[in-house]
Amino acid sequence: MTSIKDVANLAGVGLGTASRALSGKGYVAHETKKRIEEAAKKLSYKPNVLAQNLLKNSSGIIGILIPTLDHCFFSRLVQELESALYKKGYKTMICCTVSMEHGEQDYLDMLENNLVDGIITATHSFNDEAYLRSSRVIVSFDRDFGGHIPMVRSDHRAAGRMAAEHFMEKGCKKVLSIYGEDAREGHIIVGLAHRELKDCLESQGIQVLEDYISQDKFDMRHYSEKAAECLKKYQDIDGVFASDPLAEAFLWEGKRFGKKIPEELKIISYDGTERTRSVFPRISSVVQQIDKISLELTDILTRKIQGEEEVEDKITEIRWQQGETC
Amino acid sequence: MTSIKDVANLAGVGLGTASRALSGKGYVAHETKKRIEEAAKKLSYKPNVLAQNLLKNSSGIIGILIPTLDHCFFSRLVQELESALYKKGYKTMICCTVSMEHGEQDYLDMLENNLVDGIITATHSFNDEAYLRSSRVIVSFDRDFGGHIPMVRSDHRAAGRMAAEHFMEKGCKKVLSIYGEDAREGHIIVGLAHRELKDCLESQGIQVLEDYISQDKFDMRHYSEKAAECLKKYQDIDGVFASDPLAEAFLWEGKRFGKKIPEELKIISYDGTERTRSVFPRISSVVQQIDKISLELTDILTRKIQGEEEVEDKITEIRWQQGETC
Numbered sequence: 001m002t003s004i005k006d007v008a009n010l011a012g013v014g015l016g017t018a019s020r021a022l023s024g025k026g027y028v029a030h031e032t033k034k035r036i037e038e039a040a041k042k043l044s045y046k047p048n049v050l051a052q053n054l055l056k057n058s059s060g061i062i063g064i065l066i067p068t069l070d071h072c073f074f075s076r077l078v079q080e081l082e083s084a085l086y087k088k089g090y091k092t093m094i095c096c097t098v099s100m101e102h103g104e105q106d107y108l109d110m111l112e113n114n115l116v117d118g119i120i121t122a123t124h125s126f127n128d129e130a131y132l133r134s135s136r137v138i139v140s141f142d143r144d145f146g147g148h149i150p151m152v153r154s155d156h157r158a159a160g161r162m163a164a165e166h167f168m169e170k171g172c173k174k175v176l177s178i179y180g181e182d183a184r185e186g187h188i189i190v191g192l193a194h195r196e197l198k199d200c201l202e203s204q205g206i207q208v209l210e211d212y213i214s215q216d217k218f219d220m221r222h223y224s225e226k227a228a229e230c231l232k233k234y235q236d237i238d239g240v241f242a243s244d245p246l247a248e249a250f251l252w253e254g255k256r257f258g259k260k261i262p263e264e265l266k267i268i269s270y271d272g273t274e275r276t277r278s279v280f281p282r283i284s285s286v287v288q289q290i291d292k293i294s295l296e297l298t299d300i301l302t303r304k305i306q307g308e309e310e311v312e313d314k315i316t317e318i319r320w321q322q323g324e325t326c
Numbered sequence: 327m328t329s330i331k332d333v334a335n336l337a338g339v340g341l342g343t344a345s346r347a348l349s350g351k352g353y354v355a356h357e358t359k360k361r362i363e364e365a366a367k368k369l370s371y372k373p374n375v376l377a378q379n380l381l382k383n384s385s386g387i388i389g390i391l392i393p394t395l396d397h398c399f400f401s402r403l404v405q406e407l408e409s410a411l412y413k414k415g416y417k418t419m420i421c422c423t424v425s426m427e428h429g430e431q432d433y434l435d436m437l438e439n440n441l442v443d444g445i446i447t448a449t450h451s452f453n454d455e456a457y458l459r460s461s462r463v464i465v466s467f468d469r470d471f472g473g474h475i476p477m478v479r480s481d482h483r484a485a486g487r488m489a490a491e492h493f494m495e496k497g498c499k500k501v502l503s504i505y506g507e508d509a510r511e512g513h514i515i516v517g518l519a520h521r522e523l524k525d526c527l528e529s530q531g532i533q534v535l536e537d538y539i540s541q542d543k544f545d546m547r548h549y550s551e552k553a554a555e556c557l558k559k560y561q562d563i564d565g566v567f568a569s570d571p572l573a574e575a576f577l578w579e580g581k582r583f584g585k586k587i588p589e590e591l592k593i594i595s596y597d598g599t600e601r602t603r604s605v606f607p608r609i610s611s612v613v614q615q616i617d618k619i620s621l622e623l624t625d626i627l628t629r630k631i632q633g634e635e636e637v638e639d640k641i642t643e644i645r646w647q648q649g650e651t652c
Contacts, residue, residue, distance in 0.1 A: 046438055061387075061419065068405065070600070075401040079394065083425045091436070093387065093419045099409045110417070112372055220604030252606035274396070278546030279605075280578035 002043040011039040062090045062301065063107045063116040065123045067098045068218045072244055072273040073290070074122065077141070080294035081120060088302050090117070097123045098216055104130070111136045118301050124182045124215060137304045139297055142189045150304070150311045152296045153189050154288040159318045160196025162286050163268045166326050167201060167239045170266050174207045175239035176230060178246065180215040193270060193286075197241055209234055213246065223249035231257050238264065239326070244271040247283055251325065266326040281324030292316045328369040337365040388416045388627065389433045389442040391449045393424045394544045398570055398599040399616070400448065403467070406620035407446060414628050416443070423449045424542055430456070437462045444627050450508045450541060463630045465623055468515045476630070476637045478622045479515050480614040485644045486522025488612050489594045492652050493527060493565045496592050500533045501565035502556060504572060506541040519596060519612075523567055535560055539572065549575035557583050564590065565652075570597040573609055577651065592652040607650030618642045 008018035013036060020026035021036040022045075028036070039045075062085050066074045082092040093116060097103040104123060108130055110116050118137035131138055132147045140151040167175050177194045198208045211234075213226050227249035230240075240250050247269030251261060259265045261281060269276050272285030296314045304311055334344035339362060346352035347362040348371075354362070365371075388411050392400045408418040419442060423429040430449060434456055436442045444463035457464055458473045466477040493501050503520045524534045537560075539552050553575035556563075566576050573595030577587060585591045587607060595602055598611030622640045630637055 069395065069401040069408075070405055075395040078420075079396055079422055079425075082395075082420060082422055086421075086426055086429070091419055091441075092421075093417055094404075094408060095412075095417075096405055096408055099405075100412055103412070115417075220600045224604050249604060252604065255606050274546045278550050278575060278578065280581050 002045045004045065006043055007036060007039045007045050010043060011036045057114055058117050059115055060090055061093050061116045063093045063095060063110060063119045065095050065097055065104055065107055065119060065121040067123050067215070068096050069094075071218045072275050073271045073288070076273055076290050077122065077294065080290050081297060084294045084298040085301075088298060090302075098218065108134055111138070118305055120297050120301060124180075137301060139301045139304065141293065141297060144189055150300050150313055151189075152293055152300065152314045152316065154293065154318050155315050156190055156192035156318075157196045159270060159286045159288075160193040160198075161200055162318065162320055163193070163241050163270070164197045164200035166268060166284065166320070167241075167266060168204055168206065170239075170262075170326055172201075172206060172239035172266055174209065174234075174237050175201055175241060176209045176211060176234055176237045177241045178211045178213060178226075178230065179243070181212045182215050190270070194241070209237065218245075220245060220249065224253055227253040228256070231259070239266045239268070241268050241270065244269045244273050244276055244283070244285070247285075247325075248275065248279060251279065251281075251283065262325050268326050272321045276321070276323065284323035284326035285321045287319045287321050289316055289319070328371045330371065332369055333362060333365045333371050336369060337362045383440055384443050385441055386416055387419050387442045389419045389421060389436060389445045391421050391423055391430055391433055391445060391447040393449050393541070394422050395420075397544045398601050399597045399614070402599055402616050403448065403620065406616050407623060410620045410624040411627075414624060416628075424544070434460055437464070444631055446623050446627060450506075463627060465627045465630065467619065467623060470515055476626050476639055477515075478619055478626065478640045478642065480619065480644050481641050482516055482518035482644075483522045485596060485612045485614075486519040486524075487526055488644065488646055489519070489567050489596070490523045490526035492594060492610065492646075493567075493592060494530055494532065496565075496588075496652055498527075498532060498565035498592055500535065500560075500563050501527055501567060502535045502537060502560055502563045504537045504539060504552075504556065504566065504568045506569075507538045508541050516596070520567070535563065544571075546571060546575065550579055553579040554582075557585070565592045565594070567594050567596065570595045570599050570602055570609070570611070573611075573651075574601065574605060577605065577607075577609065588651050594652050598647045602647070602649065610649035610652035611647045613645045613647050615642055615645070 004018050005015060008015050013032060017028055018036050021028040021033045022040060064078055064081055066078060069075045078094060085092050095103045095107050107119060111119055111134060120139050122141040124143060128145050131145055131149060138149050140149050142153045144151055177197055179194045201208050211230055223246045231253055247267050250267055254261050254265050267283060269283050269285045272287030276283035276285045293316050300311050330344055331341060334341050339358060343354055344362050347354040347359045348366060390404055390407055392404060395401045404420060411418050421429045421433050433445060437445055437460060446465050448467040450469060454471050457471055457475060464475050466475050468479045470477055503523055505520045527534050537556055549572045557579055573593050576593055580587050580591050593609060595609050595611045598613030602609035602611045619642050626637050
């Protein structure tokens with residue numbers, strides 16, 4: 001492989017001059033610079049980026065920690081984040097933590113070792129302390145670490161109110177609100193939507209049942225089984241509020257159980273990803289704006305990398321998407 | 327930050343000895359090694375991984391190029407690949423090329439610059455020459471570059487035959503086979519399945535219509551529009567063979583058009599990802615075994631990184647998955 005020394009020799013200059021000319025840092029006379037560039041071209045010289053990274057103490061890589069890609073919300077989030085980070089000059093490394101025992105710790109170690117310049121985390125499986133111990137750049141999606149780690153999330157309370165209003169408008173009397181076990185503990189912020197829904201509906205005399213789903217499994221079979229179990233257990237519910245894939249499972253399992261949708265069962269999903277719009281009937285949803293969330297996460301991350309210390313949490317607006325299930 | 331020099335000073339040894347002890351390379355007396363390790367621990371010394379990578383000329387990172395994560399096949403493939411690569415000690419960097427103009431070229435440059443140790447490519451948007459020019463480790467999924475780039479793919483001909491047999495068994499007379507424009511040109515190998523289906527059915531006197539879908543758009547709305555357009559254009563078809571999301575779109579749009587499924591329209595999807603199993607009715611599919619494909623890609627990649635020159639293409643078996651749509 002051609003080294004910068006070969007380039008310097010061919011151009012008849014010193015190593016330092018060649019280095020200054022090719023890195024664009026420091027003064028080199030115009031004619032000399034041109035000669036060095038021609039030599040580099042002639043020798044097919046490629047700069048050693050690993051060496052450059054060592055000097056800059058930066059890899060230009062951002063690590064994204066997510067539970068899984070097997071969930072329409074997270075695959076969409078990663079797609080948007082990758083695109084937003086790319087536009088800011090960063091490459092994206094991913095780690096799906098559900099299937100990896102030491103994944104999160106590995107990535108925190110990589111942060112300490114300068115292998116990644118920052119981390120965006122959207123997981124819920126790991127202890128907060130390990131994140132908080134790190135003095136490096138970490139930004140959180142929908143998980144409240146407190147301390148120095150800023151968070152971006154949707155306005156979950158408004159989402160819960162929005163769903164409640166639509167259930168009320170359609171005359172529901174008994175609504176099932178179903179969400180992740182971790183959110184139940186308050187650790188994952190999305191639980192706020194379900195608590196707000198409950199408060200709103202109960203204040204109007206509408207009964208709310210709550211059930212929970214494991215957050216380690218994301219396959220549709222798991223969602224289908226859970227939906228079937230709930231339809232058997234709570235036979236007289238007339239409304240369901242659940243995440244997109246689970247809401248979709250209620251749609252299919254409801255039909256399998258002979259339920260008329262939306263006449264006998266109203267379904268509202270939270271997230272409103274693309275797939276809610278392409279099924280029949282289309283699912284009515286409260287929408288998290290993944291594109292805006294990704295831009296906010298990327299913006300906060302790059303500001304922190306550039307040394308900004310005080311960065312505030314950001315709450316993005318949600319919106320209603322009328323489908324045919326509520 | 328603590329340097330290895332600080333560790334050497336505290337342990338009272340030379341820099342070379344400390345380096346040998348901590349890297350595990352070269353001889354250091356047992357007692358001395360213990361003293362150095364204690365010093366490293368006391369000073370919270372973390373090795374500079376960027377410097378280590380520079381020495382090894384390796385980053386431990388594999389780049390995965392895919393068109394999008396917004397497609398159940400590709401999100402599943404990346405999930406499986408990341409898990410398989412992690413077990414082999416590699417981190418995964420991703421690039422979704424559909425939304426990035428220079429994405430593929432950027433990654434090929436990173437390969438030349440040692441920022442990634444290898445690339446797995448599953449895209450179809452870029453010219454072959456740029457890949458073939460590279461002398462580094464590239465492995466392809468379902469794209470025949472020829473030259474020194476090995477390919478892993480499913481047995482598409484067997485897939486086409488399998489689908490044809492099921493259409494015949496159910497008495498179909500006019501089948502729509504719909505696939506990507508790129509596959510039509512023979513560039514993307516999956517087109518083999520559709521050509522084999524056509525040959526098999528036509529040899530039995532069954533009519534086959536062919537239509538094509540753009541491979542730059544992967545959103546469900548696009549699939550729904552295409553399905554609706556086809557149902558209008560080819561009103562008397564009694565069978566459809568299409569990729570998972572498009573087959574799903576035919577399911578919903580077919581219902582919207584008042585078609586009884588499977589009585590009036592049989593649907594077979596190719597890929598058979600999880601979502602075909604969680605809708606109602608469940609979609610009958612020819613299944614690509616993504617887990618096996620990922621293991622083969624990872625195996626070939628690591629063998630090539632270790633210097634193996636002659637690595638053969640690998641064709642993985644497909645299998646039938648009985649649903650309720652054919």
